Amino acid sequence: MNNYEILKTNESLLHLLNKNGVSLSDVNNLSLYDEYCEMKRQGLKVRYIAITLAEKYKMTDRAVFKIVKRLSQEASL
Numbered sequence: 001m002n003n004y005e006i007l008k009t010n011e012s013l014l015h016l017l018n019k020n021g022v023s024l025s026d027v028n029n030l031s032l033y034d035e036y037c038e039m040k041r042q043g044l045k046v047r048y049i050a051i052t053l054a055e056k057y058k059m060t061d062r063a064v065f066k067i068v069k070r071l072s073q074e075a076s077l
Contacts, residue, residue, distance in 0.1 A: 020075045032057055032064065033071045 007014065017024070032053055039049045050061040050068075057064070 016075070016077070020073075022075075026067075026071065029067045029071065032067060036064070036068055 035056075036049055036053060039052070040046070047061075050064040053064045054061040
């Protein structure tokens with residue numbers, strides 16, 4: 001399968017992602033967001049969660065906040 005075939009097969013999904021400003025590189029942050037949500041469900045403070053995840057994923061806590069904000073946005077269909 002070549003790149004064209006992948007794009008053509010997923011064309012409608014890719015249009016929806018583009019319309020909502022979702023970057024394909026956001027797929028790299030899914031596990032971080034899953035962990036963030038789980039830690040939040042456990043009742044941990046948001047600042048503590050951001051610092052913990054920043055250390056684990058070797059990024060700044062500000063970057064964690066940006067990722068969480070971006071992935072938390074409601075999508076328009």
